[in-house]
Amino acid sequence: MTAAANQSGRRSTSRRLERAGIRDVAAAAGVSITTVSDALNGKGRLPEETRSRVREVAERLGYRPSAAARTLRTGRSGLIGLTVTTYGEEPFTFTEFAYFAEMARAATSAALGRGFALVVLPASSRHDVWSNIALDGTVVIDPPDQDPLVTELYRSGVPVVSDGKPGNCPVTAWVDNDHEAAVLDILDHLSEAGARRIGLLTGTSTDTYTRLSTEAYLGWCRRVGQEPVYETYPAHDPAAGAVAADRLLARPDRPDAVYGLFDPNGTDLLAAARRYGLRVPEDLLLVCCSESDVYAGTEPPITTLSLKPRKIGTTVVNLLIDAIEGVDAGSSGGQRAEGARLFPPRFRTAGTGPPPGTLMPTELIVRASSQRRSPRRTVSPPRSPGGG
Amino acid sequence: MTAAANQSGRRSTSRRLERAGIRDVAAAAGVSITTVSDALNGKGRLPEETRSRVREVAERLGYRPSAAARTLRTGRSGLIGLTVTTYGEEPFTFTEFAYFAEMARAATSAALGRGFALVVLPASSRHDVWSNIALDGTVVIDPPDQDPLVTELYRSGVPVVSDGKPGNCPVTAWVDNDHEAAVLDILDHLSEAGARRIGLLTGTSTDTYTRLSTEAYLGWCRRVGQEPVYETYPAHDPAAGAVAADRLLARPDRPDAVYGLFDPNGTDLLAAARRYGLRVPEDLLLVCCSESDVYAGTEPPITTLSLKPRKIGTTVVNLLIDAIEGVDAGSSGGQRAEGARLFPPRFRTAGTGPPPGTLMPTELIVRASSQRRSPRRTVSPPRSPGGG
């Protein structure tokens, strides 16, 4: 009894309307499974005629290769993890922030464009979920110093790219905004608009974004000779922002301009200003960091700083996939991550040296809230039949 | 030469700092791989002493079981797909709608809570991505009639649960809102608030939500004897909504109340009303379907209908996992999906009969825009030092 006969025998006895496997295709086409595999994957040396015949048979049988078997054999799952480690314990509060939602969306899209799928996994999630999924690589958002998850992933050979310059954990590459530059830009912008005392609404957490931004503000104050005026609050608490905004405007040394580091701060500050009878921008200049376009429709519209989450998400994923595909293959000539490379792309260097980092520019969207003179109209309003 | 020696020999010769496998653990602990597997998975008949010893060795070696091998062997990947098939071709425009974002978030969270991870896959994405991923089941949002993807998934034995009552494709189960009831509720609400002619802002697409809602409106008009006043636009076009809102209020038979089916309609209608000098709610009552809380802060706050995407997402995933775990195991007594079951849960019945459906209630959040008398205050405003 040959091995083939044995196999097909086993196969037929245990037949219980299972999906067709590569063996069934081979049997039906009268070829070996090697030939089927080669024909379907465009490998091997086969005449086009055999290829198309096998393809046809496979189609007819409704053959779908087993992703699990392929993953086991090739060591590649086509799956990328996306995780966020900071910002409280709840699994998904984080996508409430428009930044994360946008970033995740762009990341998903970029991954799919390169043949990878993205799965969102909070760091706090059950360990069995993490270990039950074959990941080719992971994107980590804002890893804190000494993040154990990142360290373990890196140790086990999984490429890790972080959104946010990593504090002290080993990553394959990272992408971040130049937060110092962005804050200084805003402060200058507010100064030019006539601000004399600029306040800051910031967070209590120790992630890189909050820390760098606050430090940039304090440094600017020192340099310019202004006494810092700021209030902090736990950024993941949605109610605390309004209270902090109120506190900031209730101070005896009330600022005449405020920059809020977090998305809801614009609304919070606007409401607080109203309560105190402050007109925006006449009495108070306002800027906040946000990806939401509701600030184009508020009264008045509020100037926002965009961290360009779409660009970040796309770049992060492309860097990660570059690393994944670079692990065993050299430069494959595919589409690569773009951006201002700080270092040459040396992936997975076992030696010393910092991981390659990329800085993405931010964008200040200037609206009425930060200009004493109303901004030039760039878009004409729709026809106004009611007159006006 | 025994098989074990052969294996370990092969192992050691090809050793190139690979991850430790179950064989390495077995060798180090001086037991068989069967024992290791049983010890780590809590199966078999082993004394606690052996179990803990094996666990310890595994820990020491940093052993992580291969998810791919486990998936191949058990036939379960722990992965659930989430896909949307309607709403244009672009892969991810859909998460721009707060409904989908919320729903996806809740779904992800619910899946993780039960040990599954969720991967977002647009139906339009490259076929190789779909076939490269082992999915235990799929959630489909708003499947159109005769959706080929759903049909193929169902045929290949993958459980499919849909958000939105499926038109004509076979699903394991579905969850939806009672859209007719919701629309009728709103129309009654507006009538009670004094509306004489209620308009509708609706979409041009043929998905269930748009169709059912529009039909409910038309039926209501017929019953009440009001001439329908509505405008349609392609819902996935962000700019078209404002134009349609404008059109609706520019009509000679201008409505004195409007219900907008889509999230941005509230803002659009408010802006249009302003342009026409219409006061809300005095001259125009406004309701729109939205999950965004920006409508609590608009001037005036706008009454919204929530479709409870979090509840839907949670329920859909729970139903799906019930089906997945019910395929081979009977009632496992785990946490099950809740909700108003329309049919007893008969999963994967090959026979006739409709798939089990669940209707989730909607919630009307009444705000100033739909009441001629200002609503009772339910929350007192924060202290107002500025007076007022």
Add this chain to the structure above:
DNA sequence: GACTCTTGGAGAAACGTATCTTCAGACCGG
């Protein structure tokens, strides 16, 4: 003392693919 249970654990067969190696024959130049 021969017998059944029970306990603790080993062996080996899958799971379904990709790929490395081998091999038969065709073709070809000399």
Add this chain to the structure above:
DNA sequence: CCGGTCTGAAGATACGTTTCTCCAAGAGTC
């Protein structure tokens, strides 16, 4: 006519688990 190259394809192995089957030895039991 013969060694070499090239083409088309088959065989067998490995990927790393889980699990089914089976066995040895000790503990009761009559």
